Amino acid sequence: MPVHSTIKADYPIESADCRRCERLATFLDAVKTRYPDYHARPVSAFGDSHAKFLIVGLAPGMHGANRTGRPFTGDFAGILLYQTLYKFGFANHDESISQQDNLQLSNCSITNAVKCLPPQNKPNPEEIRQCNHYLKMEVNAFMDRGGEVLLALGAIAHRAVLRSLDLRLKDYPFAHGAEYLLPNHSAMGPVKLYDSYHCSRYNTQTKRLTAAMFEEVFTRISAELSAAD
Template sequence: MQSTFSADCRQCPRLANFLDEMKSRYPDYHARPVPAFGDVAPKLLIMGLAPGMHGANRTGRPFTGDFAGILLYRTLYKFGFASHEGSASVNDNLQLMNCRITNAVKCLPPQNKPEPGEIRQCNRYLAAEINDFRKEGGIALLALGAIAHQAGLMALGLKVRDYKFSHGAVHALQGDLTLYDSYHCSRYNTQTRRLTAEMFERVFTEICAGLASDSAIQQDQD
């Protein structure tokens, strides 16, 4: 079974049929599995849930063109991971530095709710991404929401019960890998203030402190 990402994947019939429906309704939409975006050798890998209907499903780039991307890219820019703070189009020349963004599920699911079997089916892609990420020296994973948290642990062969999801949690994993948790930056979470910009930025402050500490250790070893 193929483990590297394929934009032609149709292994989940419900999702494949839904994307066909989207393409019929919106001919100009990407309406296919959405690849990861960002630095090819990042220190930080951000894991979202799945493409949004009128965001990544439309544009073909994670968190681009939807409400959730507003807070994410603004924060990435503020902390030096992005070349500018807006992300409305794949033609906006946005670049990510030391950061890459992917999703636990690569296809748009109906009602934004992937089924457990679809998460498991797509997990081989995430596992391959995390494996490549580690080989390139990546050390920080950020899970946006509980499903992304669980998918990341599944990809690493770790037990969810050993690493409880909560906003702001920091989990030391195998090797030098650290998993950071945040509520998803969805419209619902931000408008209800379950997640505020200040809360989100505190997570990135933790991440940057961890990256700086690792960099200092590497310099001492050189």
């Protein structure tokens, strides 16, 4: 697959300095004081600007995306994700360390349901709803350019995707390995939503999510994208 330019943001630049959520903004101010070299701001999407495949995670991690400014970069949660992206041809190498590592994604982009680091990695319901404004813009842009497959990492991301598309949560229950044909269509036709457990340290170390389980979801997604070509 050709590698296109990386996404800076699919939503207005105002999000780069968003302070709509007082708790998150105050927390980021404190983090920036403690770690002045950290990004410690809303984290933009990353990937192929023409991607047909969009991955949605939960939120930046303290010493990962919040430090580096790139989703799933520089922390444990990104290890399995980028290894799998590389194995299935969506990335040019198998790890994401920093924004200076020359990593490129092909036909794939990555974002989060919540753009700012939350305390204890737990955004509250109002923060998730507030940030859905930005996710909705990202998902709409993805569909407008012909996006075909969405992958939600975890139940919070799953529900956030559904809210961004104005779909009823009860009609699409979260389950690892679930897939749904969405009523919303992109410029190129139907869109599918796939679910996976989040590739967090807790899930992978407890074997709730194994590499084989994760790769099985990616196998189906790759087949879906290939069939649509």
